[in-house]
Amino acid sequence: MIDIVDLRHRLVDIPYLTVDARHIAVIGPNGSGKTTLLSVCAGIEEPRAGTVRLLRRPPSAVKVGWVGEFPERTLLFSRVYDEIASTPRFRHYPCRETDEKVGAAAVKVGIPHLLGKKVSALSGGEKALVALAAACADDPEVLVLDEADSHLDAGTAERVYRVVQESTAAHVLWCTQSMDTAAGADYVLFMEGGLVRHHGTPEEVFSALEETCFYPTMWRVLR
């Protein structure tokens, strides 16, 4: 359960919102406040006013995995292994457990062959998969993806989608510019100018957006 009350932070203004769905797509134009909302929900930023509760706890008390839009700007370590290991290491796991978690995350994302590589030698898509593995390394309760698919081809984006679907996270907050991806979510938030303009099932939200380019392309041709 995600509960937001009287949230005001930068341009985001959400008086009241409660969502009880697992896969939540956050969509809307550039600059509508999607990343800001995700940052507050992930506990990266403290809101100026109002409260956010994930699983009835403040975000700082929840295990959150974050995948940003530009992994090459946020990856911290030069080796793939160390990058993925940073999640358990920062949580003070012993070496053996850390090693197990890194191995399991790499298998989950399908990148065991990259563990020995330098991050600088990876393609953009591979870096996104490393960031995803790091986010999943300690089984997050909430997984947050901020346009993580913007710079991915269809094949890699499908792999990310599968890993997200199979993760044990209670909630997945996924901001995307692919409406065809958002159409597969359980719940959709459409943001504009800092406000949640529409929210509900994909059918409910996209029916309100039918006259705009935010309508999924596949729905458009199937209609």
Place this chain on the structure above:
Amino acid sequence: MRVDLEDLVFSRGSFTLRGSGTFGAGVHLVSGPVGSGKSTLALLLAELLRPGTGAVRRHDVLSALLLLQFPEHHITCPTVAEEVRSWGLAPDDVLLRADLLRRGDDDPFHLSRGELRRLTLACAVMRNPDLLMLDEPFSSLDCVAKREACRMIEGRGAGITIIFSHERAVLPRVDAVWEMEDGALTARGSVPDAIPSWRHAPPYLAYALREGARPENIRLSDAREALCRTRG
């Protein structure tokens, strides 16, 4: 006006790029997965990388411009107006075209991602080079901004325009389709004949083809029109 790739080979580490073919006047789309070599091909075409063997030969191409994937990498000046002047253009014309009037005194880094892309794309289109190469011009834009980018690209008159992109929802009208896969460049040919053999076609286009429709171009509207014709 044309650019010929003559048995081009470029290697770096275990990656090898190979390509042959001719880019004539019109809009070309080079599609393919991330990491398949699209950006490397753009750098080779822009003569910013030298091929190991083979050659890129330009015929009657007097000016060329490569727009990088991240528009912020183009910024060299502290204000939007100075940035436009650095392209050798008059700020008023460009800011009108980019819908950024009254933003001339702003720091370019205070523009949103979509605005910055609009600015660099407007500068590139108004410089009107014979050869314009656009590396992922649609990534991280919302669909409204993607449509604007498409309009700017379609509004370009003569010249060769080459778009390198993995975009699968909002695309401009193009004249030819190419594909990159694991470093190998394949010419699919002129549109619409190229469409059925386009392996990375967006889902809506693939669906239209499966339904027996024959879209005249690659846009969502083309797929819908073709479907309407088959459905009567």
